[in-house]
Amino acid sequence: MEVRRMKIGIIGLGLIGGSLGLDLRSLGHQVFGVSRKAETCERAMERGAVDDAHTHFGLMQETDVVFVCTPLAVMKSTVTELVPHLFEETVVTDVGSVKGWVVEEIAPLWPNFVGGHPMAGTAESGIEASQRDLFKEAAYVLTPTEQTPLSAVQRVEEIIRPLGTRIYHCQPAEHDRAVAWISHLPVITSASLIAACLHETDPAVFELATALASSGFRDTSRVGGGNPELGVMMARYNKAALVRSLHSYQNVLAQLVEQIEQEDWASLETVLQQTQASRPEFLK
Numbered sequence: 001m002e003v004r005r006m007k008i009g010i011i012g013l014g015l016i017g018g019s020l021g022l023d024l025r026s027l028g029h030q031v032f033g034v035s036r037k038a039e040t041c042e043r044a045m046e047r048g049a050v051d052d053a054h055t056h057f058g059l060m061q062e063t064d065v066v067f068v069c070t071p072l073a074v075m076k077s078t079v080t081e082l083v084p085h086l087f088e089e090t091v092v093t094d095v096g097s098v099k100g101w102v103v104e105e106i107a108p109l110w111p112n113f114v115g116g117h118p119m120a121g122t123a124e125s126g127i128e129a130s131q132r133d134l135f136k137e138a139a140y141v142l143t144p145t146e147q148t149p150l151s152a153v154q155r156v157e158e159i160i161r162p163l164g165t166r167i168y169h170c171q172p173a174e175h176d177r178a179v180a181w182i183s184h185l186p187v188i189t190s191a192s193l194i195a196a197c198l199h200e201t202d203p204a205v206f207e208l209a210t211a212l213a214s215s216g217f218r219d220t221s222r223v224g225g226g227n228p229e230l231g232v233m234m235a236r237y238n239k240a241a242l243v244r245s246l247h248s249y250q251n252v253l254a255q256l257v258e259q260i261e262q263e264d265w266a267s268l269e270t271v272l273q274q275t276q277a278s279r280p281e282f283l284k
Helices: 015-026 038-047 072-085 100-109 150-163 172-197 203-212 215-221 228-237 239-261 265-282
Strands: 007-011 030-034 052-054 065-068 091-094 116-118 139-142 166-169
Touching (some): 007 015, 065 150, 072 228, 091 150, 172 228, 228 239, 239 265
Parallel strands (some): 030 052, 139 166
16 A cells, blocks of 8 residues: 655654554654653654654644644643644644543644544553554544544544554544443453452452462453553543443442342353353454
């Protein structure tokens, strides 16, 4: 696939921003980065994630597309500061895991804004965690609205498609309800698993549990042991959808507790048969 070379800006040179830079430069794009820390800029250049990087937005002039890869808490202020440095034709997109709040708050700041969310990541964070091919085979959700210019959506797609992504379009609210189930709820429930284990009061039992923990605990606790800032941002900016899914999870868990307490093994087995059969639907 022939790739049209573009000038691309990346604001926020952490795991996602740095990984984007590595892949986009390998495709021949010029990549310019902005980070609030000079040492991050230097490290991004050393790692080959950007052609140039700085702590101010002057590098974003003449870019075709700017990816905003900052935490949600500072995204609005970042875009507000960015806008005066952009050409009218520049497309701005983000990588935030919540889209309703982002589209509502950010889209009015720039007409060529396209909400985006690459469903990729690791338990690590920062520029040192960035890696090539992070987005290969990963879902990449775009949430254009009726006001989003088609040309802006097409430009973002032109950039992310060669990364090997699977592109999906949906409404921001649909996105937030979907990721509440398969991304945000798992983070909170995984964290609650770790927190519950910490309530063991017998030191000998606790020590034995930590010694015996292996693949099952590692798999179910992974996302709960990730970046706390990301977990808080998910809850803060996707509160309604996350609370809705948590209440549903709470109800299901209560039913399972009751089945075990009542020794209703037939009902418990039925639930486990259903979950065994349904899990592959989420892992196609």
